[in-house]
Amino acid sequence: MAGGAVISANPLQLDVRSHLKCLGICFIVTxxxxxxxxxxxxxxGFMAMPGFLKVFGYYDDVAGKWAIDPTVQQLISSLMTIGxxxxxLSVGPFSSKFGRRHGxxxxxxxxxxxxxxxIGTTNLxxxxxxxxxxxxxxxxFLTFAQVYINEAAPAHLRGIAFAVYQSQLSIGSIIGAAIDYGTHNMPGMESYRIPLAVFFVAPTIQGVALFFFPESPRWLMTQGRGAEAEAALRRLRHRHIKESELQAEFNEIRTSTVEQMELHNGKNMWVEMWRGTNRRRSLLCIAIICFHCANGSSWINIYTTYFLTTAGVSEAxxxxxxxxxxxxxxxxxxxxxxxxxxxxxxVLSGVGACGLCQLAFAISWTVAPGTVEAAKVVIAFISLFTFFYVAYAPYAWLMGGEYVSNHLRAHTFGLATALNFLGNWLGVFxxxxxxxxxxxxxxxxxxxxxxxxNAILFIFTFFFIPETRDRTLEEINEIFEAKVPARKFKSYVCTGTEAMAVASVVEKREKDIC
Structure with a gap:
């Protein structure tokens, strides 16, 4: 399963250096x-800060320290997830009319x-x-960014682009934890207001940069704006790209998207995603994206500091x-x-390891609850859980976006992301x-x-999740339309999309001869 690339109709030069420009754009979007x-x-971290708890918590006379009511704790954490x-859920309708950049x-x-x-309020x-x-x-942010990356990055580099996406999330978490660590002992409201001010940085950088980036060429094609789509694709690719490569890729996108639009044009997208082969694609998209909430990452991510503090771990x-x-x-x-x-x-390795890590620290707390030894085991396996979860997480997002068609991507991916966050909310709440x-x-x-x-996720992945490495989105569409079983995706030869890619090159040569 790990060896040998699939037989792909990808017409581009399959290296990294030729596509650094597009990877740079994806980096800013992420x-x-x-x-x-x-x-x-x-x-x-706020949940364990005296400066925050003095404003939004209460003083526990029995414990002799500031604390927070469980209901307030739930709402602060979970209301963002509800949002x-x-x-x-609104990404699909908005994107259909205004596109990815405006979102x-x-x-x-x-x-x-x-x-x-x-920053300004003291009212709950x-x-x-x-x-x-x-x-x-x-x-x-998350849904539009991932849809854009799926549609902009070359097929053989989508995995790298999504790894960059996940690394940005981890870097954000590290910076957030570091800032909390630097301010958590401040007695006043500045202990949490200073960290909150950092929230302004990322939106400002991305908002300015988007003025210089093209819209998704695949979205432009779904709007019937072929000339703009070709121009956008040209801006995403290296300026020295061979014209034959660019035309081959664009022709593949154009032909496949037109075929998809003819099937769905004028129909309700919320209904179409459950008809024909789209039903399987929608269910797979929802399933793989919801892996993020189904493996227990939500409670570990947001409650690690609080959990370690209540467990009596020093230097939480x-x-x-x-x-x-x-x-x-x-x-x-x-x-x-x-x-x-x-x-x-x-993905199989990731969910398997995550499940074993959760089992390990649960057993340790059962055997020696509240002890220093158990606390050390918990810290070790929470660290390992985080390593394996973050190692596989970006590819669950990636595969979810790959499975659906160009015309339905925003609706289906938006619904899948919404259901994942609903699951996260249940976990956090x-x-x-x-x-x-x-x-x-x-x-x-x-x-x-x-x-x-996690055991359920492992079994589901083994039997139902298809392999899409190095496939163009148009190839993946062809394979699903051919109703290929999940275990045969890797070996399937896409003759249809290969013909689309070659057609434009032949056509251009004939024009040059004439």
């Missing part, structure tokens, strides 16, 4: 994931507005509202930063192998009932539930 990682790290659900611009504006409210209601709006912006903020760094190491490790190892192998000493107080034993969930 700044949106930096914002998501930043929020997870910052807000998780991402709403934002992601990213709107996300930047909403993000800045929500951040300003969070206003804080809840800001978290909800921030969630909408994050949902748009330092360990939280270390855990986040393990995630960056994981995605950087996958960056060097994603071009050579099948995506199914990466219910976690305090399990880990908070004021409720069930399971602590690390919560990992038993997520071990079982």
């Amino acid at each position: 700044i949106s994931s930096f914002q998501y990682g930043l929020d997870y790290a910052l807000v998780g 991402t659900f709403v934002g992601s 990213l611009w709107m996300a930047s504006l909403l993000n800045c507005f929500a951040t300003a409210v969070m 209601g206003a804080l809840y509202f800001a978290r909800l709006v921030l969630g909408v912006s994050v949902g748009w 903020f330092s360990y939280s930063t270390m855990v986040t760094c393990m995630g960056l190491i994981g995605v950087l490790a996958s960056l060097f192998i994603v071009r050579y190892i099948d995506r199914r192998v990466i 219910t976690a305090p009932y399990f880990i908070n000493p004021a409720s069930l107080g399971w602590s690390a034993k919560y990992g038993y539930i997520w071990f079982a969930s």
